[in-house]
Amino acid sequence: MRQLMEDGWIDLPLRRRTASATGLTGSSYEAWVEHPAMRHKVHYAQFEDPTRAILTLDDGRVLHVLLTGKPGTDISTLGRDGLPLPTIYLDIETPELAHMSPEELRARLQLLPDSMQWCSHWQDTELDAQALAQATEKAVQHFDAVPEGLVLPEGLNQTQRRETLLHLEVKRILEEQCRLKVPALEATVVVPTTRGRHLADRWSAPAQQLVLDKVWLEHRFGRLIPDVICHAHSSDGTTVYEPLLIEVTVTNIIDEERHERIRAAGQAALEIDFSRTGGRLTREELVTVVVEGLETKSWLHNPILENHRVTMLAALEARASVIAEQNARRERVLATPLEDIRQEYLNAVLELNDVRVMTDDDGRQLPHAIPLERAAKERLADAADKLTIHGYPEATDERLVGHTSILARILSCKHNRPVGYKLANVAGVLNAARQTKGRNRTFHSLVMIAFSVYEPDLKPSQRQWYDVWRQEVVDGIRANEQDFMRNTIFDRLLSLLFPEMAEALAKPWGKHVNDLRWDDGEQMFRRPFDTELKPAFFLERQPLVSKHDAPLIDTAPTDYWLKGRDLEAWKRANPSRAAAFPAPQKDSDQ
Template identity: 35%
Template sequence: MAQGSSIWQVETDTAPARPAPNAAVVPLKWAHDARTGEPRYIHDPEVVEEGAECQCPACDLSLTPVLAGQPLRRNPTAHFRHPKGAQKDDCTLVAARLAAIRPLQERGFIDLPRRRMSASATGFSGQGYEGWAETGEERISIVSAVLNDHATALLTLPDGRELIVDLTGQRDAGSDGRGRAIVTLSLSDPAIAMMSPDEIRARLRLLPDIHWCAHWNDQALHAAASAQARQTAHDAMDAWGEAAEALFHRGLPLDLDPSVAQQWRRETLLHSEVKAILEQASQITTPGLYVEVTRYAPDEFGGEWEDNTLRAQWGTSSETLPLENTQLEQRQGSIVPDVICTLREPRPYIYGFTETWLDGAFEELIEDTHSSQQWPRTVLIEVTVTHGIDQEKLRRIRELNLPTLEIDIGSLGGRVTREGLRHLVVNETIGKRWIHHPTWQLLRQILDAELDQHPVTVRFQERLAELRRPRLLATPASEWGLIYLAAATEFHDTNTRIDKARRANRGEGPAPVLLGKDSEPWLRLIEAAEALAAHGYPGAADPEMVGVAGIVSRLLSIQHNRGIGYAFDTGYQVLNAITQSGPGYQQWHTLYTMAVKAYGLEARFTSKQAERYASWRQGIIDKVDAGDETHLRPAHYDAVLGILFPDMAPRLAKGYGRSLQLQ
């Protein structure tokens, strides 16, 4: 046996095509040593010196060495000869395979290719994910190599492991059930049976790839590939672990359809992921705020000026809000929002811009140069996947009156990684919308007021006033004054009761809604104010007159000795609230002292109340006498107040406390 080590290696190059020899005429140059079982080449010393008993590796018949110069032919090719008449169907092919393992017996090596296995996992969405695991290429030592049967060789490694080498190149993948590794390669060329050892070594380097049928580590490789596939699905937020699955099953109906359960898994996972991202975020980018008010031509001019449509839009750019603290699913009023965020100081101010459009044509854009609107301290976030926010929850959110942002994960579409989702949730505005913001109501009022001053609106109102003027003038101003006060009293009293009910509301049902500008009492009030203006007494519909804590509700409270527009029982309690008014309201204080005198409210004061009132009244007198403009009222409401409150008219006519500056 040769002493030099050799390498048994199968490379990827394909041997040049050549005609396949006929196995029946190929000289047989390889045989088994009957005593040792080792492969014998026809020119081995043991064969030449007749020290080996050779037999066919396929049919086990004794073989006779025929060497050059021996009888039968003048220069015959050296070969092994079967007994005369022997059947030799597979002998040459098996001998070729026997010859191929000869290099492995020479204390050689075998270069094994990498073993790569795949596994798949299916996500909640139905999407498939693949994982791979592999061992690298490896050169392993061979302790022994024997022909196991006509088609395979058995290789033993130094650590005792065994490797089956299938020599047909046709074996299917799979284990033999005994834990042995199996590779396959094609060594079915009968011509190998007539090659020398050196020729075989050269030939083996040109054979096709060796392929794995089974590997010692297949079970571990498959487990690693499966774990990678599951992790890929998990990273794509399309799967979760066993603990999450167990938690999901706790509240699952027993008769739930599996397809629905799978959809719920997907929604629950995405919902949880977004909340976890927000819980760790130090900021969040939010979309701009947007308010629009549209004013159409009055019905009276539907056919004449139907094209005069006004539209005012107020909006802001996107805003990145700094977060100080984030809580998940904590009760806030009547709802349990997904996320409650507390903004970090200093909180940003809300700056926007207003666009005005007439009949679809842009008119002007005005940017806010000053803002007193700071972002509220608390912001709510609702995370949705396939089901949006229903009307009942939206109603409760509006009652709570906190900024509420919806993040609709279902609208993002496609597959996204966990890091990609974090970027979308924290840094982008895609899939986000404000479903409520406290500033909207104020901005709608501002836009309404601006549209009221627009030339188109003014022109409409002038035309309407002309049309209604004859009817309004047919009723005396004094009667319109009574209609006005009755409507104002009904409007303010009703809203006071509603506000009290709203404060007491603790149930799950909707809270009562305050009367608005579309309510019947308010419309009667506005009509009466228009009639008074037609009679020459303008201003009755101004916010200073009929707004919250306006002049009219305060004078009515003093007149009737009870709160009108106030949740108070007496006129003095309302008067006490008036004494605490800020600087912007102090210019009207002389009106209230006149009303106290005109309606005899002092007679209902206790001694302490009378003392406090006298001190407050004296302070007003001192300010008026000193000409302090903060306590001098504009004159433009005196005339209409004289009609509404006739008992005050003589005092109003004297002009006490009236500013001399032109209004």
């Protein structure tokens, strides 16, 4: 103590005061303030407290000692200003050094001010007030306390008061920033079909940055009072939400009833759910969450999304209806005897080929033949589809059913008259077949099998001509000329259609083997014959008409289009084709 008086200075330690504030959510916010350590000149000292010091011996050893004095008077003694006097305890007790004189001890001692501790400070009241103010401001910054000067509606509980604070801040941020990033849009639609299968479609649009024009807080919109309402649009103007409803949720989860009211309003509605943030938010963090963040946002309703969903659902349901009809048709076809379908197919081919030659002297089709040809094509498409269902997809091939094709030549031999050719006799058909060159000669042997099976009438000179042609084909096959080797792609179907030819078709002689061969002209390996099917284009465009359908009611046999009840019945039976098929021109009498 004498040293303090003699030195005349004391180093006072740092003074720290801590305070806490409880927020609206019950969370605690702490803050502390400090009065810095300072050196003061000692005017008067009274020994009342302990302290620590170090004592240095002659040999250099350093001892930590505790300076202890007797208790003084009450430490709560007030100064002239009415405040508690600052007090420092100084404890001194080292019996080992009792032999040293006071002067020697004083000379060797060095006080350790770091061990000093404030019991009270003349600025504690101000420091406590500052710490509490800072703790309260922390709560305000985290929207857990009502800022000074802000008056909230009466009757709100603590949770409602905090949510109101967030609503106000979100509105302020949107008004200030004039922009808002909204989540992506994604719709998936699934429609069940038969046999446990389903149809699915998906539409999506990426997240967007919207520009805001106007912002209202808790403004009534019909049966709703959204937390925030604004007008928003994309920068390119392709997306417009007028209005955009925004619901700010913390603990007030949007229940199904409220959600239904939002959907019923039919306007875009966005939820910002702060319960997903997982902790406290500062004002700066809230700006990021509201303006740029997507983790807390979700669409409660979006008319753009719903329009796409409805469109996709309608399209999938239409497809499912078509699939259901196709499956039902498939079951009916599979239950139909194959012999009936065979005859139906041959009749349609024969009818179509006969109609094709209904032309005038200039080769123009006669007017009355036009609707007949359309009807024949529909019946052929229907029969070919039935054969496809039974496992004969080649029934639609252009090389079989096209103009002056394989079936026309075989049927000419079978019926002993030109079929599909406007010629005088079968010899003319055979001559036309002989004129085909190159790879098309691969089917010459089919005509000759039909000729040998059905033996159409030929004059002696015609027969002599035919025998020469036949020998050319035989010689070509024996010489392994690939153009004469028969492509067997149609043998299986032809054996079904013409059972009389099946035995000859089954013989291995003259058939082509699908191996790779080097083509000198094209300088590449290729298969000598095309084994892929080539569906006839006109068949692909035809609607399917079953022979079991009801007879036409409002459509005459010479009409180019179905009419009235017949047209409506066809639309119901063929929804996908009806959507793609061109609408007929209305007749003047309709």
